[in-house]
Amino acid sequence: MAREIRFLQGNEAVCEGALYAGCRFYAGYPITPSTEIAEGLSASLPKVGGRFIQMEDELAAMAATIGGSIAGKKSLTATSGPGMSLKMENLGYAYLTEVPCVIVNVMRGGPSTGLPTGPGQSDVMQAKWGTHGDHPAIVLTPSTVQEQLNETVRAFNLSEKYRMPVIVLTDEIIGHMREAIEIPEPGELEVIDRKRPTCDPKDYKPYRPDADLVPPMADFGSGYRYHITGLNHAEDGFPSNNGKMAQADEIRQENKVMHHYDDIVKVEEFECSDAEIIIFAYGSSARSAKEAVIKARAEGIKAGLFRPLTLWPFPEKHLEKYVGKAKKFIVPELNLGMMKFEVDRVVKGQANVVGINKIDSDPITPVEIIDEIRRAK
Amino acid sequence: MAYDYSKYLRSGKIPHIWCPGCGYGIIMKSLIRAIDATGLNKDEIVLTSGIGCASRLPGYMDFNTLHTTHGRSLAFATGVKVANPKLKVIALGGDGDMTAIGGNHFIHACRRNIDITCFVFNNYIYGMTGGQYSPTTPKNSRATTAPYGNADNQFDIAQLAIGAGATFVARTTTYHAVPMEKLIKQALDHKGFSVVEIMAGCPTGYGRKNKQGSPANMILWQKENAIPANKAKEMSAEEMEGKFAIGVLHEVQKPEYVEAYDAQVGLK
Numbered sequence: 001m002a003r004e005i006r007f008l009q010g011n012e013a014v015c016e017g018a019l020y021a022g023c024r025f026y027a028g029y030p031i032t033p034s035t036e037i038a039e040g041l042s043a044s045l046p047k048v049g050g051r052f053i054q055m056e057d058e059l060a061a062m063a064a065t066i067g068g069s070i071a072g073k074k075s076l077t078a079t080s081g082p083g084m085s086l087k088m089e090n091l092g093y094a095y096l097t098e099v100p101c102v103i104v105n106v107m108r109g110g111p112s113t114g115l116p117t118g119p120g121q122s123d124v125m126q127a128k129w130g131t132h133g134d135h136p137a138i139v140l141t142p143s144t145v146q147e148q149l150n151e152t153v154r155a156f157n158l159s160e161k162y163r164m165p166v167i168v169l170t171d172e173i174i175g176h177m178r179e180a181i182e183i184p185e186p187g188e189l190e191v192i193d194r195k196r197p198t199c200d201p202k203d204y205k206p207y208r209p210d211a212d213l214v215p216p217m218a219d220f221g222s223g224y225r226y227h228i229t230g231l232n233h234a235e236d237g238f239p240s241n242n243g244k245m246a247q248a249d250e251i252r253q254e255n256k257v258m259h260h261y262d263d264i265v266k267v268e269e270f271e272c273s274d275a276e277i278i279i280f281a282y283g284s285s286a287r288s289a290k291e292a293v294i295k296a297r298a299e300g301i302k303a304g305l306f307r308p309l310t311l312w313p314f315p316e317k318h319l320e321k322y323v324g325k326a327k328k329f330i331v332p333e334l335n336l337g338m339m340k341f342e343v344d345r346v347v348k349g350q351a352n353v354v355g356i357n358k359i360d361s362d363p364i365t366p367v368e369i370i371d372e373i374r375r376a377k
Numbered sequence: 378m379a380y381d382y383s384k385y386l387r388s389g390k391i392p393h394i395w396c397p398g399c400g401y402g403i404i405m406k407s408l409i410r411a412i413d414a415t416g417l418n419k420d421e422i423v424l425t426s427g428i429g430c431a432s433r434l435p436g437y438m439d440f441n442t443l444h445t446t447h448g449r450s451l452a453f454a455t456g457v458k459v460a461n462p463k464l465k466v467i468a469l470g471g472d473g474d475m476t477a478i479g480g481n482h483f484i485h486a487c488r489r490n491i492d493i494t495c496f497v498f499n500n501y502i503y504g505m506t507g508g509q510y511s512p513t514t515p516k517n518s519r520a521t522t523a524p525y526g527n528a529d530n531q532f533d534i535a536q537l538a539i540g541a542g543a544t545f546v547a548r549t550t551t552y553h554a555v556p557m558e559k560l561i562k563q564a565l566d567h568k569g570f571s572v573v574e575i576m577a578g579c580p581t582g583y584g585r586k587n588k589q590g591s592p593a594n595m596i597l598w599q600k601e602n603a604i605p606a607n608k609a610k611e612m613s614a615e616e617m618e619g620k621f622a623i624g625v626l627h628e629v630q631k632p633e634y635v636e637a638y639d640a641q642v643g644l645k
Contacts, residue, residue: 025460046642051459056485067456093446158551220457221464222443223420225437229444
């Protein structure tokens with residue numbers, strides 16, 4: 001049976017992905033260029049038995065999203081840069097308390113209110129380090145409208161599987177562009193639900209991990225009464241000032257991501273195997289990069305595209321394969337050079353790493369990348 | 378007959394952190410008795426709080442308990458309630474938590490008339506951080522951040538709640554422990570957003586700095602200055618100077634948020 005083809009905007013595709021993954025609660029606050037996600041789900045959630053609420057601010061939206069998940073529903077919120085900054089307090093709460101939820105950040109330009117209607121990629125470091133304290137992060141970066149759908153499903157799956165917030169980091173270009181995409185049939189994509197406890201409620205310890213380092217999570221109201229706090233806590237969920245225990249718990253949380261690198265990290269390697277020049281590009285910039293690689297190959301230049309769909313954890317094991325082989329790495333991004341630091345860290349001086357950086361609200365064009373490819377060093 | 382509180386307490390978490398003379402233990406006892414009187418099942422109750430002395434209360438109670446970020450308990454509670462309206466959601470916090478950092482969440486929860494019961498423990502001060510002034514600290518009072526006397530005007534929490542659209546608003550004090558229990562029960566039984574402001578002395582953070590005398594004196598002050606709501610209505614502004622009304626201050630029926638939403642969007 002042929003799949004349904006629809007001509008959708010990236011933000012609309014996020015809605016389709018959320019519904020496919022089983023999202024039944026959305027709490028948000030309107031902000032350009034992410035609003036179509038809220039608008040879409042306000043219309044479609046009730047049709048599948050879910051609810052939508054427009055909260056008073058982004059802090060409240062993040063808080064309600066976490067509350068919805070604790071009450072047992074797969075929960076989503078979406079925003080853009082300034083809203084993401086406001087969400088950081090409660091995002092940290094979700095990390096420490098290990099509450100699954102998905103946050104879509106449709107990046108725009110500039111710090112503060114910045115360039116509201118223009119694209120940007122300058123929240124990539126915030127996505128990893130934005131909230132205070134140490135915590136793991138899973139951040140996905142789609143490049144196409146189809147991927148907006150598929151990666152939203154994957155974000156929910158990873159969030160449920162590893163019991164933590166997952167960020168879908170996209171940008172205004174992909175959020176607002178339209179492409180014909182295939183809507184997956186029910187059952188075609190894997191949909192994962194969180195592990196729920198099966199033990200006697202008396203024995204339930206909400207932060208006692210299984211062998212995969214992930215503790216089962218009970219819905220409030222399901223008969224497992226327990227305490228959740230944003231303070232560092234023991235396995236039973238109650239606050240503790242035991243620093244050694246807090247350290248062990250936070251290291252476990254890092255490890256529950258890092259030990260599952262192979263399951264979490266997804267990369268597209270296009271024409272990389274014999275490449276002398278590798279473009280490291282993500283999100284909308286990767287679209288121009290791919291075009292540049294195709295044109296460069298036509299000119300006989302051995303160029304390749306390394307495109308992380310998982311930006312955090314950083315795909316260093318994948319990238320290391322090309323260190324010592326490629327002579328040059330180019331990192332085009334709509335910021336003044338953020339992921340270049342990470343590429344530099346992995347390349348360790350064994351090749352030249354060059355950034356192409358713009359923050360003027362215009363995309364990076366294939367021509368700009370080809371020009372850099374043609375430059376020998 | 379002795380009342381069995383242990384059914385609702387996490388005995389391993391007692392003793393509590395509150396200072397000698399603090400009224401919060403009285404509130405916890407009244408809350409337990411009121412919840413018991415409603416006949417609600419422990420599994421269906423969710424207690425949320427923010428940050429501060431009052432907000433440590435859920436840790437002692439054997440329900441589904443959510444100790445959140447500063448000021449945000451009502452926003453978390455809203456998510457819980459909208460995602461699963463079968464749950465009985467109770468949010469609590471201190472005056473600073475609910476009306477300063479959480480002020481926006483407070484007024485909007487009132488406006489929505491979501492079926493959450495909200496208790497604001499008003500002790501005029503930030504207790505846990507050591508006695509800084511809050512939005513309810515009386516003008517000219519001393520606080521660690523108001524060494525010259527507080528220049529700010531005070532919020533009247535109950536009036537704020539009424540103005541913002543809460544459909545049940547009451548005030549009580551830790552002196553009035555028995556009437557408090559009845560008011561809490563009424564608030565829990567009310568369909569819609571209910572607010573109970575509970576005046577509670579903070580001898581450590583507020584009383585000492587403002588020469589209020591012993592904790593017992595502070596409780597007597599509540600007794601002497603609390604005027605029953607019916608009587609307060611007939612008193613002039615001059616007569617009410619320095620006094621405050623207690624009891625049910627406002628009660629109306631309006632469509633509850635989640636029920637109204639479900640009807641609007643065709644959800645059954």
